[in-house]
Amino acid sequence: MPKVLKVSLSPQERAELRAWLQRRDLPRFERLRLDAVRLLDRGMSAPRTAGVLECDVTTVRGAVHRFEEGGLAALAEAPRAGRQPRITAEDIHAVAELLDASAEEGRTWTAGALTDWLWAERGVRVSAAWLAELLHREGFRWKRTRDSLRHKADPALQHAARARLEGARLHGWRPPRAGAI
Numbered sequence: 504m505p506k507v508l509k510v511s512l513s514p515q516e517r518a519e520l521r522a523w524l525q526r527r528d529l530p531r532f533e534r535l536r537l538d539a540v541r542l543l544d545r546g547m548s549a550p551r552t553a554g555v556l557e558c559d560v561t562t563v564r565g566a567v568h569r570f571e572e573g574g575l576a577a578l579a580e581a582p583r584a585g586r587q588p589r590i591t592a593e594d595i596h597a598v599a600e601l602l603d604a605s606a607e608e609g610r611t612w613t614a615g616a617l618t619d620w621l622w623a624e625r626g627v628r629v630s631a632a633w634l635a636e637l638l639h640r641e642g643f644r645w646k647r648t649r650d651s652l653r654h655k656a657d658p659a660l661q662h663a664a665r666a667r668l669e670g671a672r673l674h675g676w677r678p679p680r681a682g683a684i
Contacts (some may be wrong), residue, residue, distance in 0.1 A: 507549075510543040523575065536570075538556055549563045583653060
């Protein structure tokens with residue numbers, strides 16, 4: 504029979520755990536490990552905690568062992584292998600500020616123009632499709648723009664043109680009947 508796992512957190516560790524769980528940018532598996540430790544601290548068993556968190560018991564046990572070896576800091580995500588992303592969170596934040604400022608001015612941007620701006624201002628090369636995906640994840644929405652000259656039209660000239668057209672209508676003209684032709 505497996506050993507019964509128990510976790511006892513100090514009030515300071517509970518406060519730190521609560522603060523970590525309130526973060527919005529917490530990776531999924533880090534949140535899972537933190538929740539496992541929190542539930543075990545409340546007196547739940549490992550199998551019941553696994554059922555509540557909808558994961559395997561070995562995941563819960565692994566989180567407990569990581570916590571016992573290094574505390575709450577050991578539950579954080581380890582660095583991933585591979586190439587670092589070309590575009591950082593600061594770059595996305597700069598683009599978001601640019602888009603917000605441009606929206607107030609009524610200026611629109613295409614994804615291609617934004618990639619050119621990123622290259623010129625921040626020295627970051629990224630494809631337009633990937634930048635659009637990242638902005639979509641950040642909550643930005645867009646729609647296709649339309650070319651229009653409506654905002655440049657003079658209402659007085661439009662009214663005069665309508666009056667001329669009204670006078671040019673043929674008087675006495677009627678549309679043909681459906682069966683007449």
